[in-house]
Amino acid sequence: MRPMTARLNIHPAILLLAALLLATPALADSPELLRPEKAFQYVVTDTGTALEIDWAIEDGYYLYRKKLSFDSATPGIRLLPFELPEGLPHSDEFFGEQQVYRDRFYVTIPYETDGERPTTLELATRSQGCADRGICYPPQLWTTAVDLVSTAATKGKPSPFNSPFSSGSANSALGDFLPVDEAFVPHAIVIDGNTLEVSWEVAEGYYLYKDKLAADTRSDDVQLGRLELPSGKPKTDEFFGETEVYYDAVFARLPLARATPEPVTLTVDLGYQGCAEDGICYPPVSRSLTVSLPQATAVGALAAAGGKPMISEQARLADLIGNASLLAVIATFFGAGLLLAFTPCVLPMIPILSGIIAGDGDKVSPARGFSLAFSYVMGMALIYTGAGIVAASIGVQLQAVFNAPWVLTLFAALFVVLALGMFGVYNLQVPSSIQTVATDISSRQRSGTLVGAFVMGALSSLIVTACVAPPLVASLTVIGQAGDVWRGGSALFALSLGMGTPLLVVGASAGTLLPKAGPWMNAVKEAFGFMMLGLAIWMLSRILPDGVTLALWGILAVMTGVWLGGLTSLGQGASAKHKLAKGGGLVALVYGAALLLGALSGGHDPLRPLANLGMQGNGAAHEASGLEFQRVKTVADLERALRTAAQSGQPAMLDFYADWCVSCIEMERYTFTDPAVQAALANSLLLQADVTANDADDQALLQRFGVFGPPTIIFFGRDGGQRRGYEVVGYMKAQDFASHVRQATSAAAITAHSETGK
Incomplete structure (x- = not known):
């Protein structure tokens, strides 16, 4: 068995060697793969008794924990035993179950000297890492010259850094407390032309507040990105409550956006605030540090990204919910609801409410109409808010639940029942049992009772869920991820009230505009009956084929034309209103015939029902075509597609779509067909992802990005990484979307250029 055991033991090594040999051409040819010294960077600082090593690993790369080791190449200096920090679990095809490091980690290595202390230390570092795309680097051996501090400088120092502020004279000025510049010492180190490492050394017995650390500059040629801070230690503070703080030292990466590639001197203003454990807190402090930046590797990032991290609308609103005052949250989301009230997702509620008020007959007054509208809006708002809270808390996609085919069919049937009640069909001789049920439904939910209005408002919340907008996503994010039901629910309720406010105006005005009694009242009810039938078709359009939906609209238009008198002869001396009604009826009949003809010819657009007929000639007329998508069903499908795009240096866009999503249809018809949008996406x-079925694969793909529902569009850079902050939620006009795409793809190109140039 020994020969077989030996053969099994060297098998992974052979595989790894083969993979490295095969990867060598790829390393040479691929302009996007970083060199190992750029993918895995580190800074070494001597504290006098230990080496502090700060590692910074680029996104998409990782180091093996077991392959990391250090040694002293300087005689007279011996590294003492140390522990590497825990890594992340990783299943590797070459080494099996491993721990790896990503992003940032720190290593502290104590050492001792024999004899006279040298001024420098040659530190030998052995490591091996890989890229996520499947290419692994050969083992690396790097040697770093570390300047050692003198023992006099480190004697009695209060922090793990080489601090020049350690004399006892400074302590006497504040009694037992250090001056602020001795308690907290800032540093700035240049990593490359587009990155700084900012750090603070914190004296023993002192701490810095995480949320008080900031960086700024007055330079016109360089702008600062977001300060990338590690997690701090939780602390209950008597001044700031629950917060995060840093002890001993904190390291942060600061990305830079450069306007020009030439070397430049930059002054960075660092703001911070901290306290002593014994109770004294210092006022906020600002200190300026000057660094010399080398040649920039990402030229033009300032113009494309503005030097500021991109933040999506829904992320900005979610941050507002979590951090702003509750009054500001309610006011903001109420205003957002007012804007959403005039979208196709909310407008259909107007005929429903009008039908309820019309059902009150001659009892309608402005006060009565407002009361019915208020009851309707409260029913919609309470159910919408409650359903949103429950769905976000348990991780259910609210859209998919309320837009299931059986739910849509049930409520479409309800609107048909209500329409028949408006037409007075229940006066016909139908079986008594059916007549009783129908009359009961009609009287309870169509008539102008406050309870009936509330019930119909609750049912109408189904209509609102047809669309996803940034305010809705922000509210659900705060509820589902932050667990703050109170603030998230308050925002959701304010959003609902904003959407319902125009309905209150409709209710109050209906009492003045609607006739009080007589034949006109019957005509008004019948008109609302046709509106109810239109709502039923609109709801079914989310699940029916376009041709069938177009035919239903055609049938409704023909029926409306007949009702208006389009086929009725006008007698001598017909009044103007009868002539006007007949004219409208003829128009409706012609339009209905066009819709039916368009449905039979394969048309789908109610605004251009005969477009297909124009294309059957010599092909000169062409219907505006949309984007051609590659469908992905699973997370694995998406990852394969992104790898393919990354290998060819191509950015990518992922569109979450569903047949029952109203805004998705709007994007397909009005945004994706725009030439400017198609030009902006030409190289992407x-x-x-069609999530209509909402099956397990669809839910996994949605959860992969924390998406609450369609339409949501996500962008990816040329490296396959997600362009966070550029997500689009809800409908966006073509001009705005084209501009957004150019910004997202331009930022992706800059990122790729930056990585290549390192």
């Missing part, structure tokens, strides 16, 4: 890989 277009991916689309």
Whole structure:
């Protein structure tokens, strides 16, 4: 068995060697793969008794924990035993179950000297890492010259850094407390032309507040990105409550956006605030540090990204919910609801409410109409808010639940029942049992009772869920991820009230505009009956084929034309209103016939029902075509597509779509057909995930990005990484979307250029 055992033991090594040999051409040819010394960077600082090593690993790369080791190449200096920090679990095809490091980690290595202390230490570092795309680097051996501090400088110092502020004279000025510049010492180190490492050394017995650390500059040629801070230690503070703080030292990466590639001197203003454990807190402090930046590796990032991290609308609103005052949250989301009230997702509620008020007959007054509208809006708002809280808390996609085919069919049937009640069909001789049930439904939910209005408002919340907008996503994010039901629910309720406010105006005005009694009242009810039938068709359009929906609209238009008198002869001396009604009826009949003809010819657009007929000639007329997407069903499908795009240096766009999503249809018809949008996406890989079925694969793909529902569009850079902050939620006009795409793809190109140039 020994020969077989030996053969099994060297098998992974052979595989790894083969993979490295095969990867060598790829390393040479691929302009996007970083060199190992750029992918895995570190800074070494001597504290006098130990080496502090700060590692910074680029996104998409990782180091093996077991392959990391250090040694002293300087005689007279011996590294003492130390522990590497825990890594992340990783299943590797070459080494099996491993721990790896990503992003940032720190290593502290104590050492001792024999004899006279040298001024420098040659530190030998052995490591091995890989890229996520499947290419692994050979083992690396790097030697770093570390300047050692003198023992006099480190004697009695209060922090793990080489601090020049350690004399006892300074302590006497504040009694037992250090001056602020001795308690907290800032540093700035240049990593490369586009990155700084900012750090603070914190004296023993002192701490810095995480949320008080900031960086700024007055330079016109360089702008600062977001300060990338590690997690702090939780602390209950008597001044700031629950917060995070840093002890001993904190290291942060600061990305830079450069306007020009030339070397430049930069002054960075660092703001911070901290306290002593014994109770004294210092006022906020600002200190300026000057660094010399070398040649920039990412030229033009300032113009494309503005030097500021991109933040999506829904992320900005979610941050507002979590951090702003509750009054500001309510006011903001109420205003957002007012804007959403005039979208196709909310407008259909107007005929429903009008039908309820019309059902009150001659009892309608402005006060009565407002009361019915208020009851309707409260029913919609309470159910919408409650359903949103429950769905976000348990991780259910609210859209998919309320837009299931059986739910849509049930409520479409309800609107048909209500329409028949408006037409007075229940006066016909139908079986008594059916007549009783129908009359009961009609009287309870169509008539102008406050309870009936509340019930119909609750049912109408189904209509609002047809669309996802940034305010809705922000509210659900705060509830589902932060667990703050109170603030998230308050925002959701304010959003609902904003959407319902125009309905209150409709209710109050209906009492003045609607006739009080007589034949006109019957005509008004019948008109609202046709509106109810239109709502039923609109709801079914989310699940029916376009041709069938177009035919239903055609049938409704023909019926409306007949009702208006389009086929009725006008007698001598017909009044103007009868002539006007007949004219409208003829128009409705012609339009209905066009819709039916368009449905039979394969048309789908109610605004251009005969477009297909124009294309059957010599092909001169062409219907505006949309984008051609590559469909992805699973997370694995998406990852394969992104790898392919990354290998060819192509950015990508992922569109979450569903047949029952109203805004998705709007994007397909009005945004994706725009030439400017198509030109902006000409060089991008277009991916689309159809989540209509809402099955396990769909839910996994949605959860992969924390998406609450369609339409949501996500962008990816040329490296396959997600362009966070550029997500689009809800409908966006073509001009705005084209501009957004250019910004997202331009930022992706800059990122790729920056990585290549390192």
